[in-house]
Amino acid sequence: MNDAMITFGPVASRRLGNSLGINNIRPKVCTYSCVYCQVGRTLQMEIEPRHFFEPPEIHARTARRLAALTSQGGVVDCLTFVPDGEPTLDSRMGEAIEQLQALGIKIGVITNGSLLWRPEVRQAVAKAQWVSVKVDSVDPRCWRRINRPHPKLRLEEVLQGIEAFARDFTGELVTETMLVAGLNDKPDNIRAVADFLAKIQPARAYLAAPIRPPAEKWVRTPDESVMAAAHHLFTEKLAQVEYLLGFEQSCAVVGDDLAEEILGITAVHPLREETVSSLLKARKNGRQILNELLKSKKLILVEYEGHRFLVRKLR
Ligand code: SF4
16 A cells, blocks of 8 residues: 555645545445445445544554655645545544654544544544534434435434534644535525524634535535625634635645645545646656546546546546
8 A cells, every 4th residue: 555545645735734644445435325425426425433444554654744744845734635536434533643643743524423422433533633523414314415414314313412522622622514506505504504603612713615516516615795695604603714715826746656645635625627737747757647547537538617637536
């Protein structure tokens, strides 16, 4: 296995600076199968946390990659668990976080929050310094339509788990609400989400829209006017509200195996064609390597909302 399968990036992110992604789950295992998921439809739905990678292996591969990056003058601001699925399905994530703390860099976890009703999951996630929790809807019908959760999950329990986590967590908690046209972008849904978020008091509530190719082709971005209304409704209840609509600004490529690097990044972040082109310019044979990835169908080009993206083919 290449290091790029467990770590990827860093990806420049407004929220986290230069974020080195940690992929602690095999693609694509999740508790949800969100209609807008940029990794595609969930291949394996699970709700029982289990073993994926050994924490020392995650630590060793991350440390190696960090060393490669810093030797090239790179800076990493955050090590972020943001895999091809739900990171809390990894029963040893808490151990992995503890071991990564030794690297002296902030640890972040981006979770859908669906397993936070389990005390052991809350304990593991609480070891991170920064946590993002997804709350797209607090209405069970709407939640089932947009997040398509594992049938054994109950929204009431999920929301109680998020509240319990927020009560005890001492780090920075932020939330992410993805709005999909015609599904959860009505004022009533947005107001109800804002009311729930007001109870957990996130440091910042992000409003997102599906700007990358979604799992389901029919998914549409709400109009700008709807996004503006949502922002207004959120700010009535919450102190800090921001959009999360930007495409990746830049990403660093390190190491000799450019193909693995690109596959590592595109496993989690579809890349705009022009972003990849600018990366390839600096690399010998870059264009040829990309063409080979496309020819072998490891990567495919898709169009969405007027942009061309390179995405990983899952099957
Ligand atoms: S968006 Fe996140 S929570 Fe939803 S299916 Fe994709 S990986 Fe799972």
